[in-house]
Amino acid sequence: MQEIWESIRGWASENLTEFTLTKIYIACAIAGGTVLVGQTGLNLFGLGGDSDIDPDVDVDDLEGGDSLSFLSIRALAGFLTFFGLVGWGGTASGWGAGITIGAAFLAGASVMVFVALMMRFFRRMAMSGTVRPAEAVGLSAQVYLRIPASNSGKGKITVKLQGRSQEFDAVTRGPELPTGSACRIVAMPTEGTFEVEPLE
Structure with missing residues (x-):
């Protein structure tokens, strides 16, 4: 058993x-x-x-x-x-x-x-593939839409960033920058908006 x-x-x-x-x-x-x-x-x-x-x-x-x-x-x-x-x-x-x-x-x-x-x-x-706008500071750009003088308004610029042409808002402390003129990005005071100066 x-x-x-x-x-x-x-x-x-x-x-x-x-x-x-x-x-x-x-x-x-x-x-x-x-x-x-x-x-x-x-x-x-x-x-x-x-x-x-x-x-x-x-x-x-x-x-x-x-x-x-x-x-x-x-x-x-x-x-x-x-x-x-x-x-x-x-x-x-x-x-x-x-x-x-x-x-x-x-x-x-x-x-x-x-x-x-x-x-x-x-x-x-x-x-x-993520765009990092801060990396554009110091680069040359082209005015796409007229930028008013003395920070009186915003225009637009195009800049080649990370291998692609990107469009951003832009302001300037100097004289007005007409469409098609060359400029240099000197700062990014706010996200997506650059401060530029004429490129001599």
């Missing part, structure tokens, strides 16, 4: 553990996949975004101030999805529990790192 009981306990322990792990893998795959599909759908309508759960848990990049955000929603969703898929597939293929868990974790971690790298790449691309 004791042998029968031990046999039943051993069978139940082995099979219930496998059944429980399978349910965990499937749940992870469904949860992560749902988030990924949902965010992709939102992005198609311009509503998508990604946020970091804890911005302090970042690995600083050696080249600058940007970082790898491993705890973003997309990175975590990618981890869960591939952890679940690989774990589910490994269990169905008859892999041992230890090997399956290790392979699933490795797959999920690899996807998490890949997603973090891609997000950093897109952040860099966005930053490189």
Whole structure:
């Protein structure tokens, strides 16, 4: 009787553990996949975004101030999805529990790192395309719309900034600057408005 009981306990322990792990893998795959599909759908309508759960848990990049955000929603969703898929597939293929868990974790971690790298790449691309008006101070520009003398009104200038021709409001303390004349940007008294002087 004791042998029968031990046999039943051993069978139940082995099979219930496998059944429980399978349910965990499937749940992870469904949860992560749902988030990924949902965010992709939102992005198609311009509503998508990604946020970091804890911005302090970042690995600083050696080249600058940007970082790898491993705890973003997309990175975590990618981890869960591939952890679940690989774990589910490994269990169905008859892999041992230890090997399956290790392979699933490795797959999920690899996807998490890949997603973090891609997000950093897109952040860099966005930053490189952001116009920083303060960098125009000291550059030459051309008057696009007449600038009244002695700070009596605003005109407009065009200046080549970050490889593109940009248009900004401008004022001058000196004489009036007619359309088409050359000038130099000497200051930015307010955001998006430059103080200029004639370029001699």
